[in-house]
Amino acid sequence: MTPPAVATPEAPDRAQQADELDVDTGTLGGEQKQAWEQVALALFVGIPFLALVAAVPIAWGGWLGWRDIVIAVVFYTIAGHGISIGFHRLFTHKSFKPNRALKIALAVAGSLAIEGPVIRWVADHRKHHKFSDRDGDPHSPWKYGNTVGALTKGFVHAHVGWLFDSEQTPQRQYAPDLLRDKDIVKVSRMFPLLVTISVLLPAVIGGLWSWSIEGALTAFFWASLVRIALLHHVTWSINSICHTIGARPFKSRDKSGNVWWLAILSQGESWHNLHHSDPTCARHGVLRGQLDTSARCIWFFEKMGWVSDVRWPVQERLEARRVTAADRAAEKAAA
Template identity: 50%
Template sequence: MPLTSPTRIPESPPDAAPSPQGYDGNSPFPQEGSAPRREGGERLYVAVTAVIVVLPFVALGLAGWLLWGRLIHPTDIVLGLALYVLTGLGVTVGFHRGLTHGGYRAVRPVRIALAVAGSMSFQGDVIGWVATHRRHHAFTDRPGDPHSPYRYGTHLRGQLRGLLHAHVGWLFRNDPTPHERYVPDLLADRDIRAVSRAFPLLCLLTLALPFGLGWAIGGSWLYGVTGLLWAGLVRIALLHHVTWSVNSLCHMIGERPFRTRRHDRATNLWPLALLSFGESWHNLHHADPTSARHGVERGQLDPSAAVIRLLERCGWVHDVRWPTADRVAARRI
């Protein structure tokens, strides 16, 4: 089976603009002008973002009420876990370690399947997701970073405001990332372009699946509704907040055993390791972005790396960038 031949991703993508001179790592970021956007398009952007962000929140409240009434079935739990793993690995293995950083090369069907699975996480289309994350690495925790918790400075009020911004507030900003600069390789990939265009349909699919399977397994529409609630909306909300916590908490709380670039404060936060499939070993990731494994210390769980290893043994991924002892040692503080 032929391998795809994506462009190798540089460890530090090119900056969209030079960082302001004299930034000291503690001051609030300078105000940046937003790219012009038509008023109608701005309203649509905010409305769609609000639905994606708020709807799972509403589902959590409804789920709490239903749980109080014990309206939850084993089917909901099994479907929820299965879809959480499927879509979560689509984000971590597919969007992040594969497409964003080029930590491995995949055969075409696996590349497409992972992009589809990641798109079903409700976190945005694959091209936009990758572009934003490459920009984050280009400007980590300095002016230009789309979701740094240090945007408003390092004093207490600024940190609290920055934490909210890094977790969810950045999604509502008119701060587009230029795709032509950050993801020319994906724009040239017709398969990834097709998956990106299919994002709205994949959002419907990620909700229709638990509804349809719940109804089919349980035998009534009520099982379909609870499947939609628990394995659909609540599962999406949980994965959202785990992913956003890597953006926020994993730049403020935790350990920093590895050296990163100036101003980069990425940390390792072990409580999130399993839920994030190993993404919360964030300090090592920022020290060595193309590494296919983030949890390099003894006992550090990294399910995403285990999946990449399995795919490698099956012959479905190739040229995996596994960390070496010398490479890890060179980055240790």
């Protein structure tokens, strides 16, 4: 029989040092948000949102050029697919196996969305799936009940309010596999640098492309601030809108629904009902006409030999998860 561990005077000091320096987690900071983190979060949510609000009058005033559109679309596409393909389908759900170069590239691309370090993001999302729309879900719009007032409050919480919760999801509990991956830990700890690159690089490109200060400023406004805000709110809409409304053709134990008008902006993430019905599936838009650009990219990566063991949808599994007329009648009777 193994003797019980005996506490030593050094043990608490080592544990405290590990928490302070975050030696065995993948991000800066501990499991509780500090005041400076809350302030930084408020700035990165608030300032891009103000830019998004001002976008229409500024565009109307002539401060939007084709260079700004190109740069913004490129950065949005890279960062958005980094979140959808990398942070979500790969690192959270293991929908395929990439080679090392693609793995690192997807982790970097997702970090450019400025939605948090990769390991922190994955831990939050895995906890969401464990408790989806139940107690313990970090961002369910049904948190406070199903009355109009409760749902309104819950919707705000699911969309953005949850980000300001002081208690953070334990990475050691929800993402131990990523903490063992030295490449991903390194990218996760590089998050502040990648944020700086994501914010400033569009301005540098815009300035060099137009060879003017004005080109740098307009690129910063459109391809940094507006792009960041739009991508943030599209991602958060999967938490809020897609768990409040939408078609539910597949069985799931939560309120996840398909919202077609978010499909292109979300890179296929808004086909959310199938995802919660079969989380490891590499394709979310599995029905006719459901555009899923992330799945198309994964298909391309597979053809190039960069990924393997892709978990494509299987017809038998889809049919088994289909909601039948009998299921709908039973649900209606229960309500």
